[in-house]
Amino acid sequence: xxxxxLMLAGLLVVFxxxxxACAAPAAAPAAAPAADATTEATAEAAADATTxxxxxxxxxxxxxxxxxxxxAVVGWNPYSSSNNNAMAIAQGDNARVxxxxxxxxxxxxxxxxxxxxxxxxxxxxxxxxxxTFKLKSAAMWSDGxxxxxxxxxxxxxxxVKYNTPTGASNIDYIEDIxxxxxxxxxxxxxxxxxxxxxNPLLVAAYVSSNYVIQKAWTETLEARAGDDATAFLADPAExxxxxxxxxxxxxxxxxxxxxxxxxxxxxxxSMWGKLPAPKYLAHVIxxxxxxxxxxxxxxxxxVSQQFNSNVQDLWLKDNLPISTYLPEAxxxxxxxxxxxxxxxxxxxxxxxxxxxxxxxxxxxxxxxANAMTNQSxxxxxxxxxxxxxxxxxxxxxxHAAVADLQxxxxxxxxxxxxxDDAGIVDTDGDGWREYDGKNLSYVATCPNGWSDWQAAIEVxxxxxxxxxxxxxxxxxxxxxxxxxxTKSDTPLPEGYDIFMMGSNGAGPTQPWGRARQLMSSxxxxxxxxxxxxxxxxxxxxxxxxxxxxxxETDPAKLNEMYTExxxxxLTDVPSFTLMYRPQSFHTVNESVWxxxxxEGDGTNPPVPPLDLTDGWSIAGLYNLTLVxx
Amino acid sequence: MKGYAIYFSNKLLWFLVTLVAAFLLNFFLPRLMxxxxxxxxxxRLAQGMTNTSGVQxxxxxxxxxxxxxxxxxxxxxxxxxxxxxxxxxYSFSQYPRTVADVIGASVWWTVALQLPAxxxxxxxxxTLGVFAAYRRGGFDKVLMPASIFVSNLxxxxxxxxxxxxxxxxxxxxxxxxxxxxxMIPNLSWDFIWSVIVHYQLPFWSIVLITIGGQAIxxxxxxxxxxxxxxxxxxxxxxxxxxxxxxxxxxxxxLPQITGLALAVGTMVGGAxxxxxxxxxxxxxxxxxxxxxGGDYPLIxxxxxxxxxxxxxxxxxxxxxxxxLDPRIKAAQSx
Numbered sequence: 009x010x011x012x013x014l015m016l017a018g019l020l021v022v023f024x025x026x027x028x029a030c031a032a033p034a035a036a037p038a039a040a041p042a043a044d045a046t047t048e049a050t051a052e053a054a055a056d057a058t059t060x061x062x063x064x065x066x067x068x069x070x071x072x073x074x075x076x077x078x079x080a081v082v083g084w085n086p087y088s089s090s091n092n093n094a095m096a097i098a099q100g101d102n103a104r105v106x107x108x109x110x111x112x113x114x115x116x117x118x119x120x121x122x123x124x125x126x127x128x129x130x131x132x133x134x135x136x137x138x139x140t141f142k143l144k145s146a147a148m149w150s151d152g153x154x155x156x157x158x159x160x161x162x163x164x165x166x167x168v169k170y171n172t173p174t175g176a177s178n179i180d181y182i183e184d185i186x187x188x189x190x191x192x193x194x195x196x197x198x199x200x201x202x203x204x205x206x207n208p209l210l211v212a213a214y215v216s217s218n219y220v221i222q223k224a225w226t227e228t229l230e231a232r233a234g235d236d237a238t239a240f241l242a243d244p245a246e247x248x249x250x251x252x253x254x255x256x257x258x259x260x261x262x263x264x265x266x267x268x269x270x271x272x273x274x275x276x277x278s279m280w281g282k283l284p285a286p287k288y289l290a291h292v293i294x295x296x297x298x299x300x301x302x303x304x305x306x307x308x309x310x311v312s313q314q315f316n317s318n319v320q321d322l323w324l325k326d327n328l329p330i331s332t333y334l335p336e337a338x339x340x341x342x343x344x345x346x347x348x349x350x351x352x353x354x355x356x357x358x359x360x361x362x363x364x365x366x367x368x369x370x371x372x373x374x375x376x377a378n379a380m381t382n383q384s385x386x387x388x389x390x391x392x393x394x395x396x397x398x399x400x401x402x403x404x405x406x407h408a409a410v411a412d413l414q415x416x417x418x419x420x421x422x423x424x425x426x427x428d429d430a431g432i433v434d435t436d437g438d439g440w441r442e443y444d445g446k447n448l449s450y451v452a453t454c455p456n457g458w459s460d461w462q463a464a465i466e467v468x469x470x471x472x473x474x475x476x477x478x479x480x481x482x483x484x485x486x487x488x489x490x491x492x493x494t495k496s497d498t499p500l501p502e503g504y505d506i507f508m509m510g511s512n513g514a515g516p517t518q519p520w521g522r523a524r525q526l527m528s529s530x531x532x533x534x535x536x537x538x539x540x541x542x543x544x545x546x547x548x549x550x551x552x553x554x555x556x557x558x559x560e561t562d563p564a565k566l567n568e569m570y571t572e573x574x575x576x577x578l579t580d581v582p583s584f585t586l587m588y589r590p591q592s593f594h595t596v597n598e599s600v601w602x603x604x605x606x607e608g609d610g611t612n613p614p615v616p617p618l619d620l621t622d623g624w625s626i627a628g629l630y631n632l633t634l635v636x637x
Numbered sequence: 638m639k640g641y642a643i644y645f646s647n648k649l650l651w652f653l654v655t656l657v658a659a660f661l662l663n664f665f666l667p668r669l670m671x672x673x674x675x676x677x678x679x680x681r682l683a684q685g686m687t688n689t690s691g692v693q694x695x696x697x698x699x700x701x702x703x704x705x706x707x708x709x710x711x712x713x714x715x716x717x718x719x720x721x722x723x724x725x726x727y728s729f730s731q732y733p734r735t736v737a738d739v740i741g742a743s744v745w746w747t748v749a750l751q752l753p754a755x756x757x758x759x760x761x762x763x764t765l766g767v768f769a770a771y772r773r774g775g776f777d778k779v780l781m782p783a784s785i786f787v788s789n790l791x792x793x794x795x796x797x798x799x800x801x802x803x804x805x806x807x808x809x810x811x812x813x814x815x816x817x818x819x820m821i822p823n824l825s826w827d828f829i830w831s832v833i834v835h836y837q838l839p840f841w842s843i844v845l846i847t848i849g850g851q852a853i854x855x856x857x858x859x860x861x862x863x864x865x866x867x868x869x870x871x872x873x874x875x876x877x878x879x880x881x882x883x884x885x886x887x888x889x890x891l892p893q894i895t896g897l898a899l900a901v902g903t904m905v906g907g908a909x910x911x912x913x914x915x916x917x918x919x920x921x922x923x924x925x926x927x928x929x930g931g932d933y934p935l936i937x938x939x940x941x942x943x944x945x946x947x948x949x950x951x952x953x954x955x956x957x958x959x960x961l962d963p964r965i966k967a968a969q970s971x
Contacts, residue, residue, distance in 0.1 A: 063823040242733035261918040299916040491676040
């Protein structure tokens, strides 16, 4: 019996092993539906005179990314913002110009814009109401037809007609965009009652933030959608015509791959004079940051646009050929200001003393060391204002004039004194201060799973306890959080007394855009407010300055105005910055590709650390070389 | 035969009742979650928009498209009608993809990973369990503690251990993905090999845990059965060992089969951990994103799949039981 049993057991094990071997290929059918796409892509690639194996991406022809694409790509429609196609479609201050192109490219390092589709600088008329630029005669669409002024004008008209996010957000500032001749575009600013442009800053920003889309293709799309706005925006636009150096190659649930268009117009001497180095840009879709970091360590990612905790360990401890833009902390260039907003309607938070006491008691060095693992400048290095740490923005205000108002944190005694002086003290001896007879008790919050923000919010709560203010934390899901925080037409519900939101990064309208975002009362009352001032701060004097800045051209006057805003912001404390965060995280693995942007790399104009895809940083794609050619 | 007919129709009735109840819950429960998923889609679309009427127009456009402006009972009847036609509508979180498209792209990865893993884990586990019960001694002394240890490891713990040892340290296997990071799906041997290699770590992280639990259960059942009176009696009767083992195996197997059915039924939920840690494509992570994004249609459709799988697995088991264990049929015909 014993032998029989052994034999039975043995057979079962052998059977199961065989089954394992058979089982694995069973996963292959999953890929089968993608095969069509591959054939299609292959055909496309073949049209581009490809000779390499269509089934694999040669490592030394492919630049791998992480941190930009989360979840499967759902479309290629540049009019829509719901394609989840981050590598191809991202319009904004540092627009991603891999597939679609803007007339100008913004460079966050020097604050300048450089022509891409445009030929030379743009000019304003004397009245400051019309902005004119020319298009490069070499600029071509992927179908070989030239990019014309009519395309630029029609793109705008379409945004307005279908009320796209781009249209809706610029309609208050741009009257019209017209083609003066096939090569000349004129952007007409919307005028106020005095006949002046409502906001020349935003008009100028349009030409470096928004794509030019082909008129002929747009008409095809309109015909397909039958003039139905929903169908127009929901169209996946697989047939889209583009002007950028890369187009669609392959996408599925686990990756997105873009292939170089070897007929790209930018190899003309009037632009880059050559093609970008990598033939393919590939983005594997990772489920979380940890998976992305592991792949970066394994050399399966070249450019990492995600938060890699303790990034310096990758080269100091693991001895990997990995580096960041700066060799030392903060490793990158801080551009945005993750901020804690006070709900000014919460009892007690309408008092400046309470707000300021909390803000100055917070232990910022701990936030920066723990939550950001030192990937942020400290508030001693870059004292707080409305400006990010870039030189350009720091030069916009008078540092000496606001020095008395700035704080670096950990000032528990100062905070206590502030509250005592304001008469906000603990009268009933329970350890918590009262205001209007009630204990000061608040909930500090940020989205669940945003671990660096959660860590920062915990530090804020800890500061409250030090100074006799009861602050507890709560972390709702982002899907809930975002709808609550951005609903500015009703008071914030319970549980949102102190809450975090991001801020604008670097861009052509900054630091004005950020000052407006943090202080302007114009957003109060919006049902879906993604613009800012989520706590409901209302200061008519600040509003007036914010409204006046875009039309001001005198640098001395501007400096005065910005200094004024910083003073008000640091005095009233409607919100407070918790850390500095880079525009994009930019960590590179140089085991295959090298010559990535690094501080002092000698590029002129300097290539910003924005992953070689955004704004002027795409210039970096043309500088890349192989470690082993 | 009458006993079987009563037993069978009884089970079928309960199957249908449970299905209807589960279907109702699948529809209504996700919609009771806080948050307005359409508002979050609009929020995404409206980033940067500064005029309020524009945002409001977009919001109304999408509530109409997704039907969330209708009263809940009307939404339900619409949903039932559409589901009966096989139309699960648009996914909110991956709009404009349809639910069918999202699930179609991910479900095969999960089935191909989980089904073989559960079955093989079950077979190996039971084999080892019987083996331990029969051999006792040193084998049992090693297997038992090992099984208890392994079966009590949380699934993510096992996945992380395998990841760190075999992918990060030894570099025998890739760290993430369903196929090579440098491949495009096709029917070449290179690609199939890549799928097999990527398959191993997530696969074994599930198998090892399944083995442990099954082995413990099977060992206890077998020991119990080996000492049962009918075994001793059979031995006295001079019945051959092979036949006795057959009796023992058949009796010890029953609870194990239930375990297998439940494991198969709930595999989608169990897939989540392995899929996330290995960035493996599949339904588990689809459900997670759907829940976090308040994506009602996707939640309802995926939970419906899980529900139907569990129900079918249970129903099948009940039927098989009827044949395997005459006592059940006997009880019904009384």
